[in-house]
Amino acid sequence: xxxxxxxxxxxxxxxxxxxxxxxxxxxxxxxxxxxxxxxxxxxxxxxxxxxxxxxxxxxxxxxxxxxxxxxxxxxxxxxxxxxxxxxxxxxxxxxxxxxxxxxxxxxxxxxxxxxxxxxxxxxxxxxxxxxxxxxxxxxxxxxxxxxxxxxxxxxxxxxxxxxxxxxxxxxxxxxxxxxxxxxxxxxxxxxxxxxxxxxxxxxxxxxxxxxxxxxxxxxxxxxxxxxxxxxxxxxxxxxxxxxxxxxxxxxxxxxxxxxxxxxxxxxxxxxxxxxxxxxxxxxxxxxxxxxxxxxxxxxxxxxxxxxxxxxxxxxxxxxxxxxxxxxxxxxxxxxxxxxxxxxxxxxxxxxxxxxxxxxxxxxxxxxxxxxxxxxxxxxxxxxxxxxxxxxxxxxxxxxxxxxxxxxxxxxxxxxxxxxxxxxxxxxxxxxxx
Amino acid sequence: xxxxxxxxxxxxxxxxxxxxxxxxxxxxxxxxxxxxxxxxxxxxxxxxxxxxxxxxxxxxxxxxxxxxxxxxxxxxxxxxxxxxxxxxxxxxxxxxxxx
Numbered sequence: 001x002x003x004x005x006x007x008x009x010x011x012x013x014x015x016x017x018x019x020x021x022x023x024x025x026x027x028x029x030x031x032x033x034x035x036x037x038x039x040x041x042x043x044x045x046x047x048x049x050x051x052x053x054x055x056x057x058x059x060x061x062x063x064x065x066x067x068x069x070x071x072x073x074x075x076x077x078x079x080x081x082x083x084x085x086x087x088x089x090x091x092x093x094x095x096x097x098x099x100x101x102x103x104x105x106x107x108x109x110x111x112x113x114x115x116x117x118x119x120x121x122x123x124x125x126x127x128x129x130x131x132x133x134x135x136x137x138x139x140x141x142x143x144x145x146x147x148x149x150x151x152x153x154x155x156x157x158x159x160x161x162x163x164x165x166x167x168x169x170x171x172x173x174x175x176x177x178x179x180x181x182x183x184x185x186x187x188x189x190x191x192x193x194x195x196x197x198x199x200x201x202x203x204x205x206x207x208x209x210x211x212x213x214x215x216x217x218x219x220x221x222x223x224x225x226x227x228x229x230x231x232x233x234x235x236x237x238x239x240x241x242x243x244x245x246x247x248x249x250x251x252x253x254x255x256x257x258x259x260x261x262x263x264x265x266x267x268x269x270x271x272x273x274x275x276x277x278x279x280x281x282x283x284x285x286x287x288x289x290x291x292x293x294x295x296x297x298x299x300x301x302x303x304x305x306x307x308x309x310x311x312x313x314x315x316x317x318x319x320x321x322x323x324x325x326x327x328x329x330x331x332x333x334x335x336x337x338x339x340x341x342x343x344x345x346x347x348x349x350x351x352x353x354x355x356x357x358x359x360x361x362x363x364x365x366x367x368x369x370x371x372x373x374x375x376x377x378x379x380x381x382x383x384x385x386x387x388x389x390x391x392x393x394x395x396x397x398x399x400x401x402x403x404x405x406x407x408x409x410x411x412x413x414x415x416x417x418x419x420x421x422x423x424x425x426x427x428x429x430x431x432x433x
Numbered sequence: 434x435x436x437x438x439x440x441x442x443x444x445x446x447x448x449x450x451x452x453x454x455x456x457x458x459x460x461x462x463x464x465x466x467x468x469x470x471x472x473x474x475x476x477x478x479x480x481x482x483x484x485x486x487x488x489x490x491x492x493x494x495x496x497x498x499x500x501x502x503x504x505x506x507x508x509x510x511x512x513x514x515x516x517x518x519x520x521x522x523x524x525x526x527x528x529x530x531x532x
Contacts, residue, residue, distance in 0.1 A: 136446070156517070271453075273485045
């Protein structure tokens with residue numbers, strides 16, 4: 001007998017230290033079958049993991065198993081992440097579990113990780129490859145099952161946002177073994193230029209990890225990356241992004257969200273145009289009023305009002321110009337309003353104001369044509385051009401002997417300047433109406 | 434001439450036209466423009482507003498699905514949907530894929 005001995009407690013503690021302090025037994029994945037499963041009323045889960053030759057007790061405490069997304073079952077093959085601990089009082093060791101995954105999924109996830117690394121190295125997921133989505137797509141292509149929830153959600157949202165949307169569905173199976181091939185085929189088909197598709201939404205509604213597997217398949221991910229048409233990955237998911245998200249130009253968390261992203265709200269755009277329109281109109285009438293005021297202050301000067309005889313013809317011209325100006329304001333606004341107001345889908349509050357305005361300005365519409373140079377010419381005015389087709393506004397812009405063209409409403413005259421009289425005939429015409 | 438203009442308009446995107454319209458409105462609102470230029474700008478803006486409006490109406494509401502015809506060629510088939518649910522009304526006889 002030696003002099004040195006351990007007490008049982010001391011030995012147990014040494015073993016515990018060795019076990020729990022070792023990286024080899026900490027944070028490890030253990031594969032096995034669930035056996036002797038107990039869901040305890042305290043919230044803790046107890047089971048044994050076993051394979052053909054061995055077993056180990058496992059504790060899966062309440063705090064850790066709260067995140068478990070499925071129910072453990074007797075006989076289930078799992079991968080358990082945990083650390084080996086020792087329970088001194090009983091002299092037993094067990095796996096203290098932090099996380100459990102169905103074993104099949106563990107394998108799949110490993111494969112996905114590997115594929116992700118490979119495709120990333122090829123540059124398939126580079127942010128620089130991602131194209132901006134078209135602002136206003138005219139024709140949208142959808143790749144999904146024609147009978148699933150995804151196609152309904154996309155159509156519903158698309159029609160709500162933009163009622164006259166053109167949609168072309170390329171049907172594909174979105175789960176099962178032959179799904180990947182059909183998805184690839186559908187994406188390729190929609191890429192044919194003949195269809196004129198501006199944007200593709202490809203995906204499916206949410207499902208289990210295995211359900212979403214087709215969107216992790218290499219040929220599918222490559223088809224997203226190869227699409228010439230900008231493409232949105234629309235696979236319903238909560239935690240793990242499918243690889244199609246990485247390869248697409250835009251990744252939406254659900255099919256509905258994809259449709260939201262794909263299409264603007266038409267009525268909002270129509271409002272925006274109308275609003276810009278009203279602002280332009282207001283600004284223009286301000287400028288026009290300003291010009292009219294200047295004109296008026298000119299005409300009220302004594303030189304115009306007093307020796308009325310000399311200037312009488314010009315005063316008339318001025319009055320005419322003034323009228324023309326105010327017509328101009330009304331007419332341009334009227335025409336413009338009428339054009340813009342053709343836009344449907346204006347919310348009610350908007351459209352009532354608009355209707356009133358349209359009505360008011362419609363009456364001014366008929367005289368609109370008077371504004372154009374052509375109708376001015378119809379009233380007897382003409383335009384004088386030099387050889388380079390520039391408008392001659394002053395006698396100083398031409399010289400005796402020059403060739404000039406005089407445009408009239410029904411043709412033009414080619415003339416030569418015989419003589420030039422400088423004078424005051426155009427004094428006021430500088431304020432052109 | 435008219436045709437050329439149409440072609441040009443087809444190429445200008447809605448986004449670009451809206452952007453130009455915004456610029457014109459800002460220019461008008463600064464009040465720096467002379468009357469003649471203001472009217473020109475305004476008319477340009479009017480054209481752009483019209484163009485935007487036309488672009489919004491360009492597409493027609495139409496929902497089609499691709500199906501493989503008897504000889505294997507892919508054909509378009511128009512379907513009707515319920516607007517509230519987005520459901521395709523006669524989805525019973527639809528093929529599930531193009532393969």
